Structures are given as C-alpha cells and as structure tokens.
Amino acid sequence: MGSGVHLCSALLLVFLLVLHHSSGFWIINVIFPPSAKVRFPSNSTPPLVIVPGNLGNRLEAKLDKPSLVNWLCYKKTEHWFPLWIDLNMFMPIGVDCWIDNIRLVYNRTTRRSSNSPGVQVRVPGFGQTYPIEFLDYNKLAGYFYTMVQHLVNVGYTRNETVRGAPYDWRLAPNENAEYFTKLQGLVEDMYEQYQHPVYLLGHSMGCHNVLFFLNQQPQAWKDKYIRGFISLGAPWGGAVKTLRVLASGENDGIPMISNIKIREEQRMTTTNPWMLPSEEAWPKDHVFISTPTFNYTNKDYQRLFKDISFDDGWYMLEDTRNITGDLLPPGVEVWCMYGVGLPTPITYIYDEDFPNVDPVDFVYADGDNTVDSFSMGLCKRWAGQQEKPVHVTEFRGLTHLDIVSHEMVLNQIQHILEGKSDVPQEIDVRSGTIYQKEK
Ligand SMILES: *[C@@H]1O[C@H](CO)[C@@H](O)[C@H](O)[C@H]1NC(C)=O
Ligand SMILES: *[C@@H]1O[C@H](CO)[C@@H](O)[C@H](O)[C@H]1NC(C)=O
Ligand SMILES: *[C@@H]1O[C@H](CO)[C@@H](O)[C@H](O)[C@H]1NC(C)=O
Ligand SMILES: *[C@@H]1O[C@H](CO)[C@@H](O)[C@H](O)[C@H]1NC(C)=O
Numbered sequence: 001m002g003s004g005v006h007l008c009s010a011l012l013l014v015f016l017l018v019l020h021h022s023s024g025f026w027i028i029n030v031i032f033p034p035s036a037k038v039r040f041p042s043n044s045t046p047p048l049v050i051v052p053g054n055l056g057n058r059l060e061a062k063l064d065k066p067s068l069v070n071w072l073c074y075k076k077t078e079h080w081f082p083l084w085i086d087l088n089m090f091m092p093i094g095v096d097c098w099i100d101n102i103r104l105v106y107n108r109t110t111r112r113s114s115n116s117p118g119v120q121v122r123v124p125g126f127g128q129t130y131p132i133e134f135l136d137y138n139k140l141a142g143y144f145y146t147m148v149q150h151l152v153n154v155g156y157t158r159n160e161t162v163r164g165a166p167y168d169w170r171l172a173p174n175e176n177a178e179y180f181t182k183l184q185g186l187v188e189d190m191y192e193q194y195q196h197p198v199y200l201l202g203h204s205m206g207c208h209n210v211l212f213f214l215n216q217q218p219q220a221w222k223d224k225y226i227r228g229f230i231s232l233g234a235p236w237g238g239a240v241k242t243l244r245v246l247a248s249g250e251n252d253g254i255p256m257i258s259n260i261k262i263r264e265e266q267r268m269t270t271t272n273p274w275m276l277p278s279e280e281a282w283p284k285d286h287v288f289i290s291t292p293t294f295n296y297t298n299k300d301y302q303r304l305f306k307d308i309s310f311d312d313g314w315y316m317l318e319d320t321r322n323i324t325g326d327l328l329p330p331g332v333e334v335w336c337m338y339g340v341g342l343p344t345p346i347t348y349i350y351d352e353d354f355p356n357v358d359p360v361d362f363v364y365a366d367g368d369n370t371v372d373s374f375s376m377g378l379c380k381r382w383a384g385q386q387e388k389p390v391h392v393t394e395f396r397g398l399t400h401l402d403i404v405s406h407e408m409v410l411n412q413i414q415h416i417l418e419g420k421s422d423v424p425q426e427i428d429v430r431s432g433t434i435y436q437k438e439k
Helices: 002-020 094-102 145-153 177-194 205-216 219-225 241-248 259-266 301-307 312-320 373-384 407-417
Strands: 048-051 059-063 081-084 104-107 112-115 119-122 162-164 198-203 226-232 334-340 342-349 361-367 390-396 426-428 433-435
Touching: 048 145, 048 177, 048 205, 059 094, 081 094, 094 259, 104 312, 112 119, 145 162, 145 407, 177 198, 177 205, 177 219, 198 205, 198 407, 205 226, 219 226, 226 407, 241 259, 241 342, 301 312, 334 361, 334 373, 334 407, 361 373, 373 390, 390 407
Parallel strands: 048 162, 048 198, 198 226, 226 334, 334 390, 390 426
Antiparallel strands: 059 081, 059 119, 104 112, 342 361, 426 433
C-alpha cells in the first residue's frame, strides 16, 4: 500500500511535468515560489474571495455502490477519500473506477444530474484556501498556491482575509443553488468582520460563476458588499475547445489516459455544454468543427450532439445556455485580464473517423492557447452598459493556466487590492514592457 502510494506520487509528478509543456485546459500547474517580499500581516488588506475554474478545487467521495465496473474497484469505503485529484485515475484499471465514481447521471425528464449510484460527493474546505491552492493531498498539483502565498507575503492571512469558494464544478449554476447562497453568506461575513467591501476574483469558468452570482444580486446589495470583480482568462463567449472535449475527448497531454477514455468523464458534466461557444458571441457562419461530411456552426449543435452520440448534451445545453449567455453587466467595478498573442484553435478539422479520433488539423486565431481573445475580450462591452468602471488588461504571451501565477499578473492584482484602480492596457510578459492607456 505504502509503496503503491509513492509510485502514484512519482507518476503524478511525471504527469505534471509533461503537462506543463502541453497547452492545458486542465488547470494544474507546477509550483513556482512567489516573488513578493514578506511583510507583516496588516489590517488594511481588503478581503478577497477566490472562485476557481473548472476542475479547480478538490472533491471528496464516499462509496457504498450497488455494482462495480471492475471487481478491482472499491465497492464501499468507511471514510471520505479524494475524488479529485484521485491518484487512481493514472492507473490502468483505476481510471475506470474513477470515471464510475466521478460521473454524473443526467435525467432528461427532470433535467437534473445526480451522482453515480452509491456515490456521495462533497466539496471540502469552503471558505478556506487549501482546496484551491493544491488539488491533491501530496501538494504536487499546485493551482492557486503561488497567488495566495504572494498575497500572504504582502499582508493577507489565509482563511481570514483571503478565502477560497470551491464548488462542485461538475454542475452548472442551475444545479448549484446552495453554493450561491453560501457564497453570499461568505461575502457578508467577511464584510462584517473586516468592515470593508469584498473583492471577488475568478479564473476561467469561475468568472462565469461570479457573473451569474452578481447578476442575481440587487444593485443595492452589490453597492454595499462588493468592492470589485477581478476576472482572469474568462471565456465570456464560450470556449471553442469545449467542442473538441465533447466530440473526441482531450487528455491535455496526460500520458496515461487516452482522449477517448477521458471523454467518458468529460461528457458527464453539465459545465462543458454550458461553456460552448455562444450563439450571440460568434458569427453565424463560423465553422467550429469541419468533417468530410458536414461543417458545424453554432446553429448545428443539436445535429452535432446527435452525430457524436451524445444526445444528453443538447438537453444540458438548453438547460444552461441562458445562465450567462447574455453577458449582462456585473454591476460592480471590473478588472478583466486575459492572455493574448498565442495561437489558439478556433476550428477543428477531422477526417472520416470523426468523432472517435483526434482532429487532423486546426485553424488558429489569437488567444491564450486555450481560449481565443475574441471570446475573452467580450467584457469590453460592459464599459458602455454599467456605471461602474470596466478596466481591461491584455497580457501578451501569457497562457490560460499561467495567468493565475505569473508575477506580472500578481503584481497587478496587488496594485488593485491596494486601491490603485488604474491598470495598463497591455503588458508583454515576455519582454516585461508595460503599455499604459492611450490618453
Ligand atoms: C428521471 O426522473 C423521473 C422523475 O423522477 C423518473 O420517473 C425516471 O425514472 C428517471 N429516469 C431515469 C432514467 O432514471
Ligand atoms: C486554513 O484552514 C485549514 C483547514 O482548516 C488549515 O489546515 C490551515 O492550517 C489553515 N491555515 C491557516 C494559515 O490558518
Ligand atoms: C466545409 O467548409 C470548407 C471550407 O469552407 C469547404 O471547403 C468544404 O467543402 C465544406 N465541407 C462541407 C461538407 O460542406
Ligand atoms: C433561464 O431559463 C429558465 C427557464 O425558462 C428560467 O427558469 C431561469 O430563471 C433562466 N435563468 C436566467 C439566469 O435567466
């Protein structure tokens, strides 16, 4: 058992190193020590709540299953154990056990998802930072660690002035009502405790959760409790990559799992259909998936789901498309930051074996190598739609994943939290050049 755990840790480390060189939607990163100099905790740090992206916080499970996909899988556990990241997913049979534990069962009649039979799932550590700093118990898969440590170095205190708001990222907001009630409670508590309105910071899909949350709140509530919203790498118009994930799967360079295998898990969550490129944001004739027999635009989603034998996806899309599809302004001061300058696929070209093979070619546009800059730049439209200021900073050469840990981003976040609203229009992270706003 003990040596098995060590073997798994070693495999995970290899996996992380390989992954770092691939363009991941998997928000996992190797760990960089933050550069900020250590200061003493201070009482003047405004409270901050971090909302992670898809796959971006730990999940735990407890089993008492009626049946197994393989006799080697666990049937019953006495205790809660890590479901994400579960080291078993990197083992040949373990991956089947893992998929059967983490999958959701979608009911087309009730339009609701439930856990796999006999599996209970919980989100550990709401209001604390550990479930978003590292995704695994061995602290190998770092996510928000570098940012949180940077904030601690400049005076923040973990679990006090900086807190995490993890959630069940398998579910879109229409099935996560309880989470938003807890988030509201957390914001109100922090406001009372520190006598200062709260900053919300999101990454990737986490920004859509924050936007949904803010859209639900009355303006008077936002004026009182929210100081601002810092959004990092948000796919405001959806992510084209989601189409590939659902069609043929995407292991993002994980060496031990095939794309087709990981697709089984990727098709179980309702958050993937929620993140499809929206009809409003994209030109009607833009082809997202091209096969020898058909060119799919965003008018063809129903046909696409049929052709890839994933009919539930269409229902999931119908359930989730109006949640943040209209991009209503958040009604609070916004700092919208994202990476640009990297080739990012906006069309996937398949051969006749579609959808059971990887794409054979790609059409690229500008982006952060995961999401295109057109989608991320849609936050600019809020400038004319709300009274509160909207600030946009583009980071040239910065990837989707690195935006949560890059020193130049962390310095900008620190400036904002120190009350300096003005931010540069563009920062080139490769040369370190900062372009201020045109006057
Ligand atoms: C879906 O939910 C309905 C209503 O609760 C139930 O009658 C039906 O059996 C469920 N379908 C499946 C496939 O579980
Ligand atoms: C934050 O909370 C977690 C879980 O209770 C705990 O392990 C950790 O030590 C706490 N961090 C600090 C700095 O108090
Ligand atoms: C898809 O679009 C490409 C590029 O416009 C075109 O060459 C091709 O013939 C189209 N394929 C089909 C099946 O319509
Ligand atoms: C989306 O549509 C459903 C059904 O019409 C409705 O109940 C829900 O409130 C809508 N959600 C938003 C965020 O507009």
